Amino acid sequence: MNKPKRGGKPKGQKQMHAPESAQKSGDPMMELRKRIAELSRSKEMLERMNASIQDEIEKITRHHLIFSRKLLEMLENDRRDLAMMLYDYAGQVLIGLKMDLEELEKKGLGGDVLESVGAAKEKTSDLIEFIRKTSRKLRPTVLDNLGLVPATRSLVNDFEKRIDARIDFFSAGMEKRLAPEKETTLFRILQESLENSVRYASADRIYVSLIKIGDRVLLSVEDDGNGFDSDVLSGGSNTGTTGIALMKERTVQAGGEFWIESQPGKGTSVMAEIPAD
Ligand SMILES: Nc1ncnc2c1ncn2[C@@H]1O[C@H](COP(=O)(O)OP(=O)(O)O)[C@@H](O)[C@H]1O
Ligand SMILES: [Mg+2]
CATH class of the missing domain: 3.30.565.10 (Histidine kinase-like ATPase, C-terminal domain)
Structure with missing residues (x-):
């Protein structure tokens, strides 16, 4: 092993060790410059890689934002459509059905039939209320x-x-x-x-x-x-x-x-x- 010699340099001056190969080739300064150039090339390469990774991350983030915005818009539009379909169509049909049942009730039907019509009317009212709530929850x-x-x-x-x-x-x-x-x-x-x-x-x-x-x-x-x-x-x-x-x-x-x-x-x-x- 090459031990550094004591007292080889004037006091206060920092001792620099060239790589082993440089010591062998004989011109430590030139080897040092070569190493520095190599390191600076590696640094540049790392910086370029870092920049391209950053670009990639930004691209993915942008895509993610656009994609999730679209998904949220679709979700909201679907909810709005469903709410309208439920309330405007199913709700209205049921309200019509309830009115028909009320008409039937007025027609002086016999006891059993009247009871069944009353029960059907109650179920229809429950369904109207359920549709109203669900539609309100949707949008x-x-x-x-x-x-x-x-x-x-x-x-x-x-x-x-x-x-x-x-x-x-x-x-x-x-x-x-x-x-x-x-x-x-x-x-x-x-x-x-x-x-x-x-x-x-x-x-x-x-x-x-x-x-x-x-x-x-x-x-x-x-x-x-x-x-x-x-x-x-x-x-x-x-x-x-x-x-x-x-x-x-x-x-x-x-x-x-x-x-x-x-x-x-x-x-x-x-x-x-x-x-x-
Ligand atoms: N206000 C709250 N009080 C107590 N626990 C909660 C509350 N909000 C959320 N949590 C807890 O956090 C978990 C995750 O909530 P969330 O993301 O809304 O999912 P989910 O409601 O589908 O479970 C719940 O399962 C519950 O354990
Ligand atoms: Mg939740």
């Missing part, structure tokens, strides 16, 4: 006609009828309507959050707020229920949940940010902030 007309705040109020009322919990709704600065796709985004996030609170939280109170601050709109849904370990969601592993993933995706599509915070026993809070314009 509430109030959202298109009156906007996000009245649609939120109506959704909160529907949920309050289903559960024991009290839901408080507060809104501020929301006088002007948002673009339809933004209203849809926030409405769907609200719907999913309330559904989750009702399904999993066993909460006593749920607080919903919709606030416009400057050029941002903030939706927040908080419950005081069971909670869960929301850290598992950020672990990067595929948790298999779709509701929360879809809420995030919708927020990203709207150019906003999404947070969900929860701990077992400490309730859950969901927040989505998107640009108003």
Whole structure:
């Protein structure tokens, strides 16, 4: 082994070791320059590779955004079509059927027949109510006609009828309507959050707020229920949940940010902030 000789250089001057091959070839400076040139070529190559990987990532991200936007649009259009078909067609036919049954009732039928007609009328009414609710859940007309705040109020009322919990709704600065796709985004996030609170939280109170601050709109849904370990969601592993993933995706599509915070026993809070314009 070549041990460096002590005292070979003046004090203070840094000793440079050329590679073994250079020492053999005899001109360490030239070999050093060669190595530096090689390293700088490798560095350039790595930089080029890095740039092309970045390009690829950007391309994939762009494709993903476009693709998921299309999927969300399709989902929303299908829901709207289905809601209209259910309400405008099936609903109307059933309303007609109910009126026919009422006509029959008036015709002074015998006891048994009258009873059967009455029962059929009741079943028809149940079906009309079911169709009305399902159609509203798919795509509430109030959202298109009156906007996000009245649609939120109506959704909160529907949920309050289903559960024991009290839901408080507060809104501020929301006088002007948002673009339809933004209203849809926030409405769907609200719907999913309330559904989750009702399904999993066993909460006593749920607080919903919709606030416009400057050029941002903030939706927040908080419950005081069971909670869960929301850290598992950020672990990067595929948790298999779709509701929360879809809420995030919708927020990203709207150019906003999404947070969900929860701990077992400490309730859950969901927040989505998107640009108003
Ligand atoms: N408000 C909540 N309170 C308690 N647990 C919740 C709440 N929201 C979500 N979770 C938990 O997070 C999981 C994932 O929710 P989500 O992504 O909406 O999927 P899904 O509702 O289909 O299970 C739920 O299964 C539930 O365990
Ligand atoms: Mg869910």
